[in-house]
Amino acid sequence: MRADSGAVAAAHAHQFEDAAQQRDAVTLGMWTFLVTEILFFGGLFLAYAIYRWSFPSAFALASRQLDITLGGVNTVVLIASSLTMALAVHAAQTGAGRALLGFLLLTILLGGVFLGIKAVEYRHKFEEHLIPGASFHMPVSEATLSGDIPPDQAIAAGVPATALSAPAEIQRHAQIYFSLYFAMTGMHALHMVIGLGLLAWLALQCRKGRFTPAYFAPVEIVGLYWHFVDIVWIFLFPLLYLVGRHA
Amino acid sequence: MSAPRSGTNYLNVSYGIRSWLFSVDHKRIALLYLCSVTSMFLLGGLFAAMVRMELLTPAGDMLASDTYNKVFTMHGIVMVFFFLIPGIPAVLGNFLVPMMVGARDLAFPRLNLLSWYLYTVGALFTLFSIVIGGVDTGWTFYTPYSSAWTTTNIVPVALGIFVTGFSSILTGLNFIVTIHTMRAPGLTWFRLPLFIWAHYATSIVIILGTPVIAITIVLLALERVFHLGFFDPALGGDPVLFQHFFWFYSHPAVYIMILPAMGVVSEIVACFSRKRVFGYPFVAGSSLAIALLGFLVWGHHMFVSSQSVFAGMVFSVLSFLVAIPSAVKVFNWTATLYKGSISFETPMLYAFGFLGLFTIGGLTGLMLATLGIDVHVHDTYFIVAHFHYIMVGGTVMAYLGGLHFWWPKISGRLYPEWWGRLSALIVFIGFNLTFFPQFIVGYLGMPRRYHAYPEEFQVLNVMSTAGASILGVGYVIPLIYFVWSMRYGKRAPSNPFGATGLEWRTPSPPPTENFPAPPTVTEEAYAYERVPVPEGGAHAG
Secondary structure, eight states, X not given: OOTTTTSTTOSSOTTSSSHHHHHHHHHHHHHHHXXXXXXXXXXXXXXXXXXXXXXXXXHHHHHTTSOHHHHHHHHHHHHHHHHHHHXXXXXXXXXXXXXXXXHHHHHHHHHHHHHHHHHHHXXXXXXXXXXXXTTOOOBOOTHHHHSSSOHHHHHHTTOOOOSOBOOHHHHHHHHHHHHHHHHHHHHHHHHHHHHXXXXXXXXXXXXXXXXXXXXXXXXXXXXXXXXXXXXXXXXXXXXXXXXXXXX | OOOSSSSOOTTTSOOSHHHHHTOOOHHHHHHHHHHHHHHHHHHHHHHHHHHHHHTTSSSOOSSOHHHHHHHHHHHHHHHIIIIIHXXXXXXXXXXXXXXXXXXXXXXXXXXXXXXXXXXXXXXXXXXXXXXXXXXOSOTTOOTTIIIIIOOSOHHHHHHHHHHHHHHHHHHHHHHHHHHHHOOOTTOOXXXXXXXXXXXXXXXXXXXXXXXXXXXXXXXXXXXXXXXXXXXXXXXXXXXXXXXXXXXXXXXXXXXXHHHHHHHHHHHHHHHHHTSOXXXXXXXXXXXXXXHHHGGGOGGGGOTTTTOOHHHHHHHHHHHHHHHHHHHHHHHHHHHHHTTOOOOOOHHHHHHHHHHHHHHHHHHHHHHHHSHHHXXXXXXXXXXXXXXXHHIIIIIIHHHHHHHHHHHHHHHSBOOOHHHHHHHHHHHHHHHHHHHHHHHHHHHTTOBSSOSOOOGGGXXXXXXXXXXXXXHHHHHHHHHHHHHHHHHHSOBOOSOTTOOOSGGGGSOSSOOTTSSSSOOOOOSOTTOGGGSOOOTTOTTOO
C-alpha cells in the first residue's frame, strides 16, 4: 500500500523533488487540516454561544453540576502532555532517540489519564440523571425558584442543592447545556483517541529507528495535532466548567 | 514533442483490477472517480426522470406523494453531494492539477486514493439507504422534521454525506498543498493557468465549509439517535439554527460546483479563440473573491425562515455583491472572444453553452437576491429553474466541455467530432426546453416538491418533460462515444488542439511520472500567439 515501498531509503517520496519540498508540503498539509478542525469545532462553539446567550441562568446552574476538581486536574494533565509532546519534538530534532521514545510514551500516558478521568466524570453524570432524555433531572436549590436571588449567589450563600426541581423550563434548557457538554467533550475525546493512536504509531516507528534529525516530520505534525487538541480543551474548560464562577 | 505511441504510459504501465484499486497515481484515481461520479450521475438522472414522468400530468397518478417526496429528495442528494460537488475537482482537477503545475503527482497520493475510497463508502451508505426505502426530507434535511418526525432512513444517508465530506476535504487539502509547494521552476502564481486558480479557490471553500456540514450532520444524528437536544424546540432549541448551519456550507457548496467549471471555461475559451484570456489577474482574483463572498450570503436561503428583516436586507446586499466577480469573469471571457480567431469545436460549443446559461442563471440569481421577489417566488419552480441553470447549465456544461477538451490527453484517443458537436447541440436544446418553462411556471406560482399541480400548468410541464428526454439523449451520446473511442478512436497527438499549458507538453496519454523530463516555465499562461494552430484542427483528415 505504501507509495514509496521498495524505494530503498529514499529521503523523500517519489512525488517530491527533495526532502525540503516534502517537509514544506507535509507541514502545510497539517496546518490546512487544522484549519478544517477549527471550523469543525467552530460549529459546536457557535451553538454553545447562541444557547448560552439565550439561557444564561440554566447554563450557570447546569455548569455547577460539573466536577470542577476533576476538570481542573484534567486541564493540568493535558497541559503537561503538551509539554511532553513539545519535548518529544525537540528530542526528534536533536536526534535523541531514547528521549524521543520516552516523551512519546509519557504523552500517551498523560492522554490516557485524561481520558480515564473523563470517563469517571461521564459515569457520574450518568448516575446523577444528567443525561438528556426522559430521565433527565437536575437538582437545583429552592432559592433559584423565585428568581429573586441569582443562582450564583444562592449557591455561594450556601443554599443546599436539594432535590427540589427547578422550573420545568430550566430543566429543559439544562438539557441543551448537557447535550452540548457531551457533544463537545465527546468530540474532543474522540480527537484524543485518534491522537493516542497516532502517538502509538510514532512510538513504534521510533523503536524501529525511523526518525533522524533530517527526517522527523511525522513527529512534528502529530505534535501540531496534539497541541491543537489541547487548545480545544483550553477553550472547553472555562466555557463548560467555569460559567458564572467569576467574582 | 515525442511520439505518443512509443513507450509506456499511465494506462498500460500495469494491468489488472488491483493495479487500479491500489493505484496512487493521480491520473488513475481521476479515472476511478470518473467511473464513480458517472454512475452516480446516472442514478441521479434516473430519479430526475421519475420526477419528470410524474409531472407529465396534473394528477399525482404515477407516484404516491410519499414516494414522490423520496424521489426528489434522492435526486437532490445524489446529484449535489455525489456528482456536482466532486465532479470537476475530483475528475478533471485530479487529473490536471499536478500536470498543470508540472509535478509528478499530488502532494499526498495515498490521501488521494483514500479520498476515492471515502467517496465510495459514502456512496454505498447512500445506496443502502435508497435500497431500504430512501429519505423524504428534501436534500436540505430541515429540522425538526428530519430529527424528530420522519420515519425514513436519515442516519445512513447522513453518514454517507459525512464520509463523502471527508473525501472532499482531502481533495481540497491536496490541491492547496500541491499548488503552494510543487509548482515547476519558473511557474509563478501569475503564470498559473486559470484552471489552477479556480481549483485553488474551490479548495479554500471546501476546507472551510465542509467541516461545518460535518459537525451539523453529527449534531443532527446525535439528536435523532440519542435524543440529545440541539435544534429541538421542545427543549427550547432552535430548528432554524440547523438551517443556518446547513446553508453556511451548502451555499458555498454552490461555489464548489461552479468555480471549477469557470476554470474549465477559461481554458477552453482561450484555446479556441487563440488568444490570451483578457484581464488574467482579474479573472484569477475574481475566483478568490467569489470564494470569500460565498461565505457571507447563506441567509438568502432563509428570507422566509423567521430571520429578521434586517438580517434579510444585509444578506440581500451581500448576495448582490457576488454578481460583481461573476460578471468580471463573464465580461472577460467575452472580451477574450473579441477579435479572436474562434473555432467551434465541441469543447467550445459547451463553453458557449456555459456562457449563455450561466448568465441567465446568474441574472435570475439577482432577482432572487431581491427580498421582495424572493418572498414572492420562494419554493416555486422559479427557484428550481434558477439553480438548475447554474448547476446543470453551468457546471454540467463545463464538465462535459472539459471532458471533451482533455479526453485526448486522458485516453490518448480522439472523440468523434461530428457526434460531439451534435450532442453538444442536443444538450443545449434539451436543457433550455427542460428548464426555461420552469421559470414561467414558477413565476405563475407552481410550488416545488408536489406530485400534483393545477391543470393550467400542464403545457409548460409537458414541455419540460419533453426537454428532459432530449437532454437525456444528449447525455447518453457522449457516454457511448467516449467508451467507443477508447478502443476505436483515432490516436491523439500530444497537443491536438494546439493549446498552451504544461499538460499538452507531454505525450497523450502521459507516462506515470507525467513528464519525460521535469518541465520548466518561461512565459505566461495563454501565450497563444506563439503556439501554431494544428493543421486543419485536431480532427482533420
